[in-house]
Amino acid sequence: MKDVYLLSGFLGSGKTSLLSHLIEQFKAAGLKPAVIMNELGKLNFDSRSVDGDVPLKEMLEGCICCTGSEKMEAQLQMLLEGENFDVLLIETTGAAHPVEALDAVFSPLFADRLNMKGIITVADCKRWLDRDKLTPQTKMLFLEQIRHAHLIVANKIDLLTEVEASDVTMQIQALNSTAPIIQTTNSKIPLNLITKLEATFHEKEINQTAIGKQLTLSSRLHTFKEAVKQEEFEEWVRNLPDTIYRMKGYVPLVGHKNPYLFQYAYGMVQWLPEYMKMSPQIVIIGDQVNQIDIIGSSHD
Structure with missing residues (x-):
């Protein structure tokens, strides 16, 4: 079975930086990662973040959830049948609800071939402080992405004072008391923190x-x-x-x-x-x- 990690988080939170760091660490550990990218716009993913030897599938102008779920299943099928890889990293669009994104991964066509390790949500600490300025719908999505995480990357902690950093960590922990919180700058986390997430x-x-x-x-x-x-x-x-x-x-x-x-x-x-x-x-x-x-x- 292939281990799968789903990277969630609001727009501009630092998911792509996390993806780049994880790719580098998996390769250093002797594992070959594959990537599925989901973008809302017409422009494709910055290819500098994914080396040419990493299998990459991109979904443009869409969302993994809803109608994009079938497209996601097709991308997964092509990876499973046509590529050799050890671990799959899926970066969702910042507008995706984590439950809906998870639904796309668990197609009954190949659910027994994928081992979902967990949802890693990147939380923008600076945006958290300004969350009340968001529209109600946007704020709800921001909170839901954190609430359903299995590991929370509290990113951009360097932009906060010591008191702000402490307050943000406690507030996020109150929203999701089961997920470990890792404070980061540029979404840098050690690989062993995500590989410890429980397997199937x-x-x-x-x-x-x-x-x-x-x-x-x-x-x-x-x-x-x-x-x-x-x-x-x-x-x-x-x-x-x-x-x-x-x-x-x-x-x-x-x-x-x-x-x-x-x-x-x-x-x-x-x-x-x-x-x-x-x-x-x-x-x-x-x-x-x-x-x-x-x-x-x-x-x-």
């Missing part, structure tokens, strides 16, 4: 992925043993707790030859017919997903 573990009947030890945001890959009735499945979905954010995959339905493509986001359900025999699996993303019972399974 498996159980007999269910593949469960816990992203980070003692961290709540997690994903779970479930394989169906038999077809389920659509009405009963939707009833199960309606009774899920609010802590389940996203689901995506192929659900085998009674009376249908092939599993249906199923998507769920924030209470909304979508079904699409599939004309190929896809593996009957769904990926569930949320808080403590290993604690929920999945319909039609006596092993959960």
Whole structure:
């Protein structure tokens, strides 16, 4: 399995600097990294930050989340099938919600081939001090990126006074009490801090992925043993707790030859017919997903 790190953070926080440092350190450790870059604009990534020997896929004028998820899956598929690499670094656009970006990574087509190690969020300490000047929607995204992190890089700490640095660290820790916080200048962190993030573990009947030890945001890959009735499945979905954010995959339905493509986001359900025999699996993303019972399974 390939280890995957998702780099999150607000616009201009220092994600690209972090990416460059991590590439350099992985290569020094004898590991070959691959990179997927996501940009909102038409201009591509500054090639000076990624050497020519590093496999690079770029997504321009889009976001990993929403409709860009399918494009992201295609990029991942091309990397897995056509490139030789040891570790994958994904830099999201600063406008991406971390849960939605994570959803794109966990395609049921290859979820069992990728080991999501965690979300590393770069937090701009100077912007944190001025966060109340942001629009409500922008501020919410800024906070959500920090809230869902498994490791927080408190960047641009050199621009703060000692008192400001202490206040920012405590305030961020209060927002996300489970993620370690690393104070940095130019997003420089030692490699061992991210490689310590907890890897995938498996159980007999269910593949469960816990992203980070003692961290709540997690994903779970479930394989169906038999077809389920659509009405009963939707009833199960309606009774899920609010802590389940996203689901995506192929659900085998009674009376249908092939599993249906199923998507769920924030209470909304979508079904699409599939004309190929896809593996009957769904990926569930949320808080403590290993604690929920999945319909039609006596092993959960």
